[in-house]
Amino acid sequence: MQIKNKNFNIPNALTVLRMILVIPFMICYLNGYVKTAVVVLVIAGLTDALDGFVARHFNQFTELGQVLDPISDKLTQGAVAISLAVRHPVLLPFLMIFVVKECIMLVAGGVLLKKGKKPCAAKWYGKLATVLFYVTFVTIMLMDMFRFYHAGTAAVMLLITAAFMILALVLYAREFFRILKSNDPEDQIDLAEMMDKKKRLKKE
Incomplete structure (x- = not known):
């Protein structure tokens, strides 16, 4: 069984950094500083890996990290998709799929949390x-x-990426229904208890 460590660790710091990098990326790309934007995106990609x-x-797994990782992925992907669609309107259909x-x-994820279940952690197909x-x-x-x-060239690459995104959605849907029906303690989450733990850690 994997040990759940404290939330303040390197993986979570890298995830938060990836979320923060969304801001300079959009500012640079939308203002024409494409080279700088590419560097920022590459750094974001490295933090993801x-x-x-x-x-x-x-073995630095935490429940917070499992929640933050997919959120940071979505923020980064959304920022990139929106920025590119602004500069290249032909990419709007892909943006809609995203x-x-x-x-x-x-x-x-909201449904699972409401049911007291952990949202789906990032899987290989999502990565x-x-x-x-x-x-x-x-x-x-x-x-x-x-x-x-x-x-x-852009259209072909986007079609391949869109196909894998749809595949990931289908596989995540299967995982969603598994967790929804599961009675395994590993799939349960108590948000109130998590907040209490966080408060106790701050006091220590």
Whole structure:
């Protein structure tokens, strides 16, 4: 059984950093500083890979981290998708797929919390969809940066990424229904108890 460590650890710090990086990314990209925006996005992608590696390697799993990780992914992906769609309106259909997918997952997470169940933790298929997302959008940004944007190439990459996002949604839906029906203590969560623990830790 994996040990639940304190919330103040390296993986959670990396996750919070990824959430914060959304702001400078959007400011840079929407104001034409594409090179700087690409660097910020690459750093965000590295934190996404590193937080999971550190958590697994040093056994630094926390319930807070399981909640924050998918939220930070959604914030980053949303910022990138919106920014690119503003500069390239042809990407709006992909943005709609992304918005629908994330809204469904957000509602599903809220339903689980209301039922006293833990939201679905990030899975390999979700991470794979995230990696493809980063690769696709960094590639499009590089095309922007070097002024050789090709709509056909962008469309193919976006279709592949969209297909994996839809696959991830289907697999997460299966996990959602499993957790919803589960009586396993590992799938249960008590938010009031979590808040009490947090208050006790602050007093210590």
